Amino acid sequence: MQKKYIASLDTTVSRLGFGAMRMPKSGDEVDTEAVKKMIDTAIAQGLTYFDTAYVYHGQKSEGVLKECLVDRYPRESFTLADKIPLWMAKSEEDVYRIFEEELARLGVTYIDFLLLHAMNAERWDTAKKWHANEYQQELKRQGKVRYVGFSFHDKPESLRKILSEGQWDFCQLQINYFDWDDYAHELYDIATEFGVPIVVMEPVRGGALANLAEDVTKPFRAACPEATDVEWALRFVASLDNVAVILSGMSNQEQMEQNLATFQDIKPLNEAEQQAVKDVMAAIHAKPLVPCTGCRYCMDCPFGVDIPGVFQIYNDYQMFNVFERSQERYRKLVADGHGVDQCRNCKACMKHCPQSIEIPTRLAEIHEILK
Ligand code: SF4
């Protein structure tokens, strides 16, 4: 496993991080035996960065990491990242309660990387009102936290504001080649200007870049026939100097093994390979996709619409050119009561969407195509 020394923090991390938000499931519960096997494989090959959050897996992710990681490996042999969801706190004191609960759920006395979760301009105002960043600094002084940061879903100007008004050791940004020209490049440059190292989330854009349609990936095949689409996506972000850790929300053993293999000796893209990425991006951008990452912040819809599910089916149709299969999947969603026919246009979902998608409008368009 490639490691990265972060000079500003005087610490070394594994370049690949395990995102504990899409762990394998058995029925409705996380399959802890499968997770243990994935973690054993990861640790054996040098992956030491584990990223969780209070809200992942219906608030069970931290407990799963306690059982599968914390209780089975020496605490100093891995690093833990956890996040405080300010939207779930009712007061400043409630922020303290959530943090203490996180320590208890994980069964640890300290968290290595503590983030304010899914920050945007509005949440930063709440953070300031409740002195959340000062609280992070205090936890650092007490030795309960090693480094403080935030994950971010908003426009570049909000990132600049948060970085300039707070004190930060790192930040977590959504960066992938698909979004590079839209906003990711600007986010990367701002964090770099502030000297803040980056943890990348969604390098494969919620899986969307993992299996692209053959007509768009011809430049990849021409440049390197044996590399998978996932490898291209990971190598793109690994080529960025200020990227410390790259998170992958792995859901099974196979994904873990493939990612570990990629990160054994991951190489930056050379000039010809960078051009191949640009050519693929141009081909993808030419398709009318919905920029949904599957983060599910818009859920649950009060009327049962499976918003990310509908967008996923539509994007798959666009990227994979499989109309009949997509129509079949959409009709099943409708039959199960989760289709767009249930939408009442209440717009409750829209204020939670970090991608600013006009959700009901896009849903209605898709319904017309796939119904
Ligand atoms: S606008 Fe439609 S999809 Fe969004 S929350 Fe309301 S009913 Fe659900």
Ligand code: SF4
């Ligand atoms: S519609 Fe927006 S909030 Fe909902 S899953 Fe997609 S990106 Fe996330």
